[in-house]
Amino acid sequence: MSETHGYDVVIEWTGNYGSGTDSYRSFSRAHEVLAAGKPPIAASSDPAFRGDPARWNPEELLVASVAQCHMLWYLHLCAVGGVNVFDYEDRAHGVMTMDESGGGGQITEVTLRPEVTVTDASMAEKAHALHGDVHSVCFIARSVNFPIRHSPSIRVQ
Template identity: 50%
Template structure:
């Protein structure tokens, strides 16, 4: 049982890419897998196509980027609601960069969130802008990574 203020999560990842030869060699298997969390719909995953993955499936790098973007958005919407700012639309075209290392691994070295937010004409656009900084400081996912997550928001009034 979780302690107060503690939240536990679980996910199941099942490799579905055995074409009959297992991992006999690097090119003998598919990187396809399925991600599930309880009874929610299954997410079809694979590796990035650069690593022999299926481009029609989500890869871990895209899911990390999406998690950062979604967490920031959810905090931002919460803060705007608390501040009396009416957000009518929010879209983020986030970008991230992963660098391969000499050892064959890799790591993200930056992510840039680029939210475009529409607020009411009477709302305080400066406050709306500043709430992105607060959302970033509260974001569970951004606080869990070891690389820079920048935010370049655009606020549109009266849309």
């Protein structure tokens, strides 16, 4: 039997100004993402859709999930593959393309730009190559229907 894992979150809308969704402009998109034992994530919609720019939006959280999963699997593959990573930072970028009707859209690509520092020059080539192996094991990458591109840079400490 296959092993499964469950993930429970609560999304709590906090943007009722008093008249609910009486009109498109009568409510805030503010909400909180909650999970047991964790601090809330203040969220909203993208500012282009009347959201609060000071709060996380679902599109940013999706791009962050892709980048996090890639990093965690990459670090695992490096650890078991003999590549000693000293530092890792990714400036990921996602693109949402709107439908021509203007009513919907979807994430059409994510580009990961990890900057990895390894402890020895002899590890640089393998460190670069391991980015290509992550897609086959990353839970999030295997779950989405858009391309995830990688543009890594490898430095030696």
